[in-house]
Amino acid sequence: xxxxxxVAKLAGYSPATVSRAINHSGYVSAKAxxxxxxxxxxxxxVPNDIxxxxxxxxxxxxxxxxxxxxxxxxxxxxxGILTAAFAxxxxxxxLQSKYDADLERGYLEQLHRKAFDALIFxxxxxxxxxxxxxxxxxPIICCEDxxxxxxxxxxxxxxxxxxxxxHWIQAQGYRHIGLTFSRSDKLSxxxxxxxxxxxxTFGHAPAADLVALGVTTFADGYQAAxxxxxxxxxxxFIFSNGDDIAAGIRQFYVDHQLTVPxxxxxxxxxxxxxxxxxxxxxxxxxxxxxxxxxxxxRQVAHVPVAAELILR
Amino acid sequence: xxxxxxVAKLAGYSPATVSRAINHSGYVSAKAxxxxxxxxxxxxxVPNDIxxxxxxxxxxxxxxxxxxxxxxxxxxxxxGILTAAFAxxxxxxxLQSKYDADLERGYLEQLHRKAFDALIFxxxxxxxxxxxxxxxxxPIICCEDxxxxxxxxxxxxxxxxxxxxxHWIQAQGYRHIGLTFSRSDKLSxxxxxxxxxxxxTFGHAPAADLVALGVTTFADGYQAAxxxxxxxxxxxFIFSNGDDIAAGIRQFYVDHQLTVPxxxxxxxxxxxxxxxxxxxxxxxxxxxxxxxxxxxxRQVAHVPVAAELILR
DNA sequence: ATACCGTATGGAACGCGTTCCATAGCAAGC
DNA sequence: GCTTGCTATGGAACGCGTTCCATACGGTAT
Numbered sequence: 001x002x003x004x005x006x007v008a009k010l011a012g013y014s015p016a017t018v019s020r021a022i023n024h025s026g027y028v029s030a031k032a033x034x035x036x037x038x039x040x041x042x043x044x045x046v047p048n049d050i051x052x053x054x055x056x057x058x059x060x061x062x063x064x065x066x067x068x069x070x071x072x073x074x075x076x077x078x079x080g081i082l083t084a085a086f087a088x089x090x091x092x093x094x095l096q097s098k099y100d101a102d103l104e105r106g107y108l109e110q111l112h113r114k115a116f117d118a119l120i121f122x123x124x125x126x127x128x129x130x131x132x133x134x135x136x137x138x139p140i141i142c143c144e145d146x147x148x149x150x151x152x153x154x155x156x157x158x159x160x161x162x163x164x165x166x167h168w169i170q171a172q173g174y175r176h177i178g179l180t181f182s183r184s185d186k187l188s189x190x191x192x193x194x195x196x197x198x199x200x201t202f203g204h205a206p207a208a209d210l211v212a213l214g215v216t217t218f219a220d221g222y223q224a225a226x227x228x229x230x231x232x233x234x235x236x237f238i239f240s241n242g243d244d245i246a247a248g249i250r251q252f253y254v255d256h257q258l259t260v261p262x263x264x265x266x267x268x269x270x271x272x273x274x275x276x277x278x279x280x281x282x283x284x285x286x287x288x289x290x291x292x293x294x295x296x297x298r299q300v301a302h303v304p305v306a307a308e309l310i311l312r
Numbered sequence: 313x314x315x316x317x318x319v320a321k322l323a324g325y326s327p328a329t330v331s332r333a334i335n336h337s338g339y340v341s342a343k344a345x346x347x348x349x350x351x352x353x354x355x356x357x358v359p360n361d362i363x364x365x366x367x368x369x370x371x372x373x374x375x376x377x378x379x380x381x382x383x384x385x386x387x388x389x390x391x392g393i394l395t396a397a398f399a400x401x402x403x404x405x406x407l408q409s410k411y412d413a414d415l416e417r418g419y420l421e422q423l424h425r426k427a428f429d430a431l432i433f434x435x436x437x438x439x440x441x442x443x444x445x446x447x448x449x450x451p452i453i454c455c456e457d458x459x460x461x462x463x464x465x466x467x468x469x470x471x472x473x474x475x476x477x478x479h480w481i482q483a484q485g486y487r488h489i490g491l492t493f494s495r496s497d498k499l500s501x502x503x504x505x506x507x508x509x510x511x512x513t514f515g516h517a518p519a520a521d522l523v524a525l526g527v528t529t530f531a532d533g534y535q536a537a538x539x540x541x542x543x544x545x546x547x548x549f550i551f552s553n554g555d556d557i558a559a560g561i562r563q564f565y566v567d568h569q570l571t572v573p574x575x576x577x578x579x580x581x582x583x584x585x586x587x588x589x590x591x592x593x594x595x596x597x598x599x600x601x602x603x604x605x606x607x608x609x610r611q612v613a614h615v616p617v618a619a620e621l622i623l624r
Numbered sequence: 625a626t627a628c629c630g631t632a633t634g635g636a637a638c639g640c641g642t643t644c645c646a647t648a649g650c651a652a653g654c
Numbered sequence: 655g656c657t658t659g660c661t662a663t664g665g666a667a668c669g670c671g672t673t674c675c676a677t678a679c680g681g682t683a684t
Contacts, residue, residue, distance in 0.1 A: 003640060014664040019642055026643090027662050049425040050371060051640035054362045054669055061405070069391060079381060086408050091427070093373070093403045096394055113361040115403070218582050244582055251586065270530055270556055271582060274563065315670060326634040331672055338673090339632050363670035366639055 002043045011039040022047060062295050063116040065095045065107055067123055071182075071216065072242065072267040073284055077122045077143060080288020088296055090117075101125040112137040118295035122288075139298045141291045144189055146302075154290035154303040156282040161307030162194055165264060165280055166201035168311065169237055174262070178235030179206050180224055180245055184214025210235050218271075221248025229258065238263045243272030243279055250275060268310060282307045314355045323351040334359060373403045374607050375428040377419055379411045379435055383494075383528065384554065384579040385596055389434045389455060392600020400608055402429075413437040424449035430607035434600075453606045455599055456501055457614070466602035466615040468594040473619030474506055477576060477592055478513035480623065481549055486574070490547030491518055492536055492557055496526025522547050530583075533560025541570065550575045555584025555591055562587060580622060594619040 004022075008015040013032055020026040021036040028036075039045075053059045064081055066074045078094070085092045093116055097103045104126045111119045111134065118139035121131065131140055132149040141152045169177060179198070181191045191213075199205050209231055212224035221240060225248070228234055240246040243265030253260040265272040268281035283305050290303040316334075320327040325344055332338040333348040340348075351357075365371045376393055378386045390406070397404045405428055409415045416438045423431045423446065430451035433443065443452055444461040453464045481489060491510070493503045503525075511517050521543055524536035533552060537560070540546055552558040555577030565572040577584040580593035595617050602615040 001640090004642095005640080008664095015641075016643075016665080017663055020663090023642085027660085029662060032662080046421060046424045048366075048640055049422070049427045050362065050366045050369075051669095052642080054360075054366045054671095055640080055642045057362075057669070059362060063403075069387060069394075075381060075387070082381075082406060082408055091375075091405045091407070091422075093405050094394060095403070096398050109358060110361070110403075112358045115361045218585070247582070247586055270559070271586065273530070274559055274583065274586070313670090316672095317670080327671075328635080328673075329633055332633090335672085339630085341632060344632080360670055363639095364672080366641095367670080367672045369639070 001048070002045045004045075004047065007036065007039050007043060007045050010043070011036045057114075058117050059114070060090045061093050061116040062090055062292065063093045063095050063107055063111065063119045065097050065104060065119065065121045065124070067097050067099045067125075072269055073282070074122055076267075076282075076284035077288040077291070080285035080290075081120060081292045082288070083285075084289040084292035085296075088292070090292075090296065097123075097125065099123070099125045105130075108134040108137065108140075111140070114138075118298070120291045120295055122291075139295055139300075141294045143287055143291055145304070150300060152294040152300045152302075154287050154294055154305065156284060156287050156307045157304040158190065158280075158282060158307050159193060159197055161280045161282065161309050162197040163201065164309040165239065165278075166198055168278075168309065169239065169264065170201060172237070172262075174237035175202075176210060176233065176236045177202075177206055178210045178212070178224075178228060178238040178240075178249075178261070180212045180215040180221065180238070180240040180249070182214070182216045182241050207233060209233055215241065215245055218244050218248035218251070221245035222252045223248075225249040225252035229253075229256070235261055237261055240265055242267050243269035243275075243277060246277055247271040247275055276312050278309075278311045280307055280309055313360070314357045316357075316359065319348065319351050319355060319357050322355070323348045369426070370429050371403075371426070372401060373405050373428040374604065375405045375407050375419055375422065375431045377407045377409050377416060377431065377433045377436070379409050379437075384581055385594070386434055388579075388596035389600040389603070392597035392602075393432060393604045394600070395597075396601040396604035397608075400604070402604075402608065409435075409437065411435070411437045417442075420446040420449065420452075423452070426450075430610070432603045432607055434603075451607055451610045451612075453603045455603055457616070462612060464606040464612045464614075466599050466606055466617065468596060468599050468619050469616040470502065470592075470594060470619050471505060471509055473592045473594065473621050474509040475513065476621040477551065477590075478510055480590075480621065481551065481576070482513060484549070484574075486549035487514075488522060488545065488548045489514075489518055490522045490524070490536075490540055490550040490552075490561075490573070492524045492527040492533065492550070492552040492561070494526070494528045494553050519545060521545055527553065527557055530556050530560035530563070533557035534564045535560075537561040537564035541565075541568070547573055549573060552577055554579050555581035555587075555589055558589050559583040559587055588624050590621075590623045592619055592621055 004015045004018050008018045017032055018036050021028045021033050062085055066078060069075055082092050095107045104124060120141045122143045128146055128149045132151055134140060144155045146153045215221060215224050238249055238261055240249060246263045246265035250260050250263060263277050265277045265279040268279045272279045286305045316327045316330050320330045329344055330348050333340045333345050374397055378390060381387055394404050407419045416436060432453045434455045440458055440461045444463050446452060456467045458465045495503060527533060527536050550561055550573055552561060558575045558577035562572050562575060575589050577589045577591040580591045584591045598617045
């Protein structure tokens with residue numbers, strides 16, 4: 001490894017001057033700059049980022065915690081972060097969490113250790129209180145409304161889109177709405193919000209036997225539809241948590257020569273377009289971009305992003 | 313920031329002893345270890361990764377160059393890398409290249425600067441010769457067969473799957489095969505390989521007016537089908553470069569009440585399953601895992617991964 | 625008693641770029 | 655002629671964990 005001191009010696013200047021020349025900071029004569037430049041080219045020297053990071057006390061890395069990349073929410077938010085980070089000369093470290101709280105704590109510790117300058121949680125298993133407590137280790141951004149917790153946040157304003165969706169469904173005259181959700185263990189914030197919005201619109205909670213939990217894939221949707229068709233009470237409309245899932249639901253009806261009930265998906269995916277399903281686009285890419293900007297600016301602000309109802 | 317020297321002072325030992333205690337290396341008495349442990353807990357001390365990286369001359373980061381994440385090839389390879397890296401306690405830095413050679417050169421420079429320990433190219437715009445030349449800056453892994461270039465590589469053995477696919481198509485009696493490819497600018501390695509395999513199987517190159525270039529999305533597929541239907545020579549079978557694209561092709565025929573020709577996709581995606589299309593699964597996840605292991609082990613080997621023809 | 629070894633610990637240098645502070649030449653201003 | 659103020663440059667310390675090497679003590683082998 002060639003170092004700045006070697007460059008300095010060969011150029012006949014001090015490391016300090018070489019450093020200034022490289023970073024165009026402070027005073028360097030044209031003659032010195034030229035000589036140093038020549039030596040740098042000759043030795044193929046580039047400064048060592050680790051040393052630079054150490055002396056500057058920062059890496060240009062943001063960590064992004066993602067449970068997995070199999071869901072459009074994550075790929076879209078992540079993409080937004082990536083694009084914004086790239087534009088700001090940051091690198092993005094992708095941290096898989098698998099919804100495991102201990103893994104997430106590990107990433108908080110990496111933040112503490114200065115492995116990255118900021119940490120963005122696209123989702124989380126650990127409580128917000130722990131995230132808030134870890135803020136002393138560096139900027140932490142979450143992608144949901146953190147309520148009163150002193151956390152920076154960028155998130156899709158799903159509530160308004162859900163409202164619009166449910167109003168539209170209601171206006172069409174449907175009353176027995178099948179619902180699918182991804183998390184099965186406990187009710188996630190998204191699930192709770194959907195249910196609350198549903199209750200507000202329809203005046204009552206959905207029928208328990210029309211709610212399917214733990215549904216994340218095409219196959220899960222297929223399975224959910226199967227469950228529904230084997231019971232007395234059946235949905236006359238299905239509001240699912242993804243276009244791919246809606247496609248799975250539809251497939252079950254098709255495969256069994258049953259009338260497919262009207263469906264609404266989410267995420268504005270290819271499968272939804274393919275099947276002409278109405279959907280909700282939560283604009284997760286914008287959420288990601290906003291999250292990055294919060295990370296880089298170290299602001300502790302809330303950035304809600306409007307979601308969009310797409311009818312077809 | 314609390315440092316190891318503070319811990320040392322408070323514990324009544326030297327930084328060297330504290331370092332040994334933390335890393336369980338060298339000799340530390342039980343008494344010293346206990347005392348140091350207590351002080352670490354009291355101060356909430358964790359070592360600074362940047363300093364550790366500097367003194368050890370490595371980060372535990374691998375950079376992964378990806379043009380974008382909109383294509384299953386990249387998401388799958390990337391996922392394989394991510395999973396393997398996680399298991400080995402490495403972090404993955406995602407580097408967007410947009411098929412831009414200068415961006416890729418920038419990432420090579422980052423490797424030179426020691427921003428990561430190794431660099432994996434899932435695809436590339438710069439010539440292999442440049443990659444090979446940059447090996448002096450650190451391990452570089454490509455995800456294609458590098459031929460005689462001294463580069464580590466993990467890649468899907470597409471040729472055998474293409475052969476199987478074309479033989480199957482031929483055995484079915486089809487002779488006018490429509491083909492779609494993603495890159496339009498110049499013929500990529502994949503495109504060339506597909507065409508070569510085609511020629512070997514059928515004994516001649518595909519008809520020029522049945523080859524569509526620059527096709528990467530559902531909409532592009534739709535467009536390609538449109539072009540074909542407006543010309544004299546029409547395909548009796550379509551071999552496309554993705555299930556999503558095949559879906560787009562099909563959609564055009566459906567929308568225009570035309571008979572949909574039999575289709576084959578690639579990537580084993582949801583849309584293909586949805587439509588019951590035969591497809592090729594290139595096992596890109598395994599490619600990613602293999603690429604990571606090459607990166608971590610610094611071996612300069614070739615790891616071909618068998619692709620699989622899925623008929624439905 | 626002497627040599628030798630394992631255990632324990634600390635001092636200091638190292639990795640490498642950055643930056644604060646001091647020194648010095650030189651020109652413009654009074 | 656002297657002060658003021660740039661322009662230039664270098665020495666040295668800093669950031670912080672690691673590691674080499676030296677020192678020292680208690681015990682065992684001879």
